[in-house]
Each structure stands twice: as C-alpha cells, then as structure tokens.
Amino acid sequence: MSMLDGVSQCWMLSKDCVVWWDAWAAIGAGASAWIALMALQISLGAVLATIFLGYMTLNLGIAANKASDAAVTLAASEAEVREKRDHDESLILLMRVAGEMSDAQTYVGHIQRQLATEEGRQEFLEDQATREWVLSKWRSICFPNYEACSDRLHYLPIRVAARMARVVGLYGSFDGGIRDLPAPTNAEAPKVLDAFRLISRILLEDLVVIQEACIKAVHELGMSDAEVVAEATQLVAKASN
Numbered sequence: 001m002s003m004l005d006g007v008s009q010c011w012m013l014s015k016d017c018v019v020w021w022d023a024w025a026a027i028g029a030g031a032s033a034w035i036a037l038m039a040l041q042i043s044l045g046a047v048l049a050t051i052f053l054g055y056m057t058l059n060l061g062i063a064a065n066k067a068s069d070a071a072v073t074l075a076a077s078e079a080e081v082r083e084k085r086d087h088d089e090s091l092i093l094l095m096r097v098a099g100e101m102s103d104a105q106t107y108v109g110h111i112q113r114q115l116a117t118e119e120g121r122q123e124f125l126e127d128q129a130t131r132e133w134v135l136s137k138w139r140s141i142c143f144p145n146y147e148a149c150s151d152r153l154h155y156l157p158i159r160v161a162a163r164m165a166r167v168v169g170l171y172g173s174f175d176g177g178i179r180d181l182p183a184p185t186n187a188e189a190p191k192v193l194d195a196f197r198l199i200s201r202i203l204l205e206d207l208v209v210i211q212e213a214c215i216k217a218v219h220e221l222g223m224s225d226a227e228v229v230a231e232a233t234q235l236v237a238k239a240s241n
Helices: 021-116 118-126 128-139 144-155 158-178 189-220 226-240
Strands: none
Touching (some): 021 144, 021 158, 118 128, 158 189
16 A cells, blocks of 8 residues: 555556556645645734734824823922912912011102202202212111022022012112212212112112002902001101101
C-alpha cells in the first residue's frame, strides 16, 4: 500500500502505467480549496483585528476627550477661584490703606486751599507762621500701612496701584529733601511755594482716584454706614476750618 493508492492505478509510472489525471485534479482542487479557506481565515482575522483596534482607538479617543474636558473644567474652576481670591485680596488692601490715604488727601487739601488764592500765596510768601503751618500739615502725612503691604500692590487694579505708588513715591522724594529743615525763609519761600503747588495738585489728583476705589470697596463689602459717614464728614469739615 502507498499514499498514492487511490490516485494512481499503478506505480512506478511507465508506458503501461500512466497518471490518473482525474484523481490528481481532485487533489489539486481540494488543496486549492484548503488554501482559499486558510486565506479567508487569515483575512477574516485581519478584519477582526482591525475592527478591534479601531474599537480600542475609539474608546481611547473618547477617554482622552473626557480627560481633556475634565482638565479644561478644572482649569476654569481654578481660574475662577484665583480670580475671586485676588479680588478679595484687593478689597482687603484697599481697606487697609483707606485711612492713611484719606488723611493724606485731607492734609494735602489744606495745603492746596491755602495756596489756591492770591491772598493765601501772599501769606505764605510773607508770613513765617503760615509757612510753618503748611509744613506741619505736610509732615503729618505718613503711609505705614502702604509700606507694610507694598509687595502686594499687584492685587490692585493697575490704575489704582500706579497712582498709589506715585503718591507715596512723590511724597517721599519731596519730603526727604525738607524733612529736617526749618520752615523756608522769605527768600526761599517763592521756590518752595511753586514746589508745593505743583506737588499738591498731582497728589490730590491721584488721591481722589484712590479714595474712589476705597469707597467702592467699602460698599462692596457691605461696610458702609450712613450715620458713620455723616459723622466722619462733619469731623473732616471741622478739621478743615
């Protein structure tokens, strides 16, 4: 018996022993079918693998989008928290410096009113007591609360912070030159008069903006009291007389 039995009637091939082509054709057809089936299985496997990879990629994409959305939401939430914290900090800063800025506005206002009229300027030029009075108002100004929190000015609106820095800087520069000096003499009075008129005008312009911001902070914090405001106004009016 041989593995070729059933496909060849004899063996070995000779003139009298020829190939049984029908049997070999059947074998070839079977082999072709088997190869085709294997190819189909391979193709089907590749299709299934592609579908699986596509499904996994889709899930990964969805997960990535969800993670991205969550990150954006978290970042927005953190930004809102920071914005509120910074705003609250600015309100606290304004409340802290409000008193001394108001005092500075009052003292500079006294000086400006004295020097705003021809009569007042003449008194400054001719009267030593008037010059000493102006200097006493000037030297009453101080900014300890500003100095204590100057490293946090960036929490304030730039328009307010810049004017506050200019008030303190300009006042400090001018005061540093006259702090330990006596009241100017009649000969020195004209130059000092011009300096006081210029500086008081600039300081008052800035202090008005600062005080508006401070008043707004008081209202926003719900700390305004009509009776207290009225009483404070009366005290300021008395001090001005």
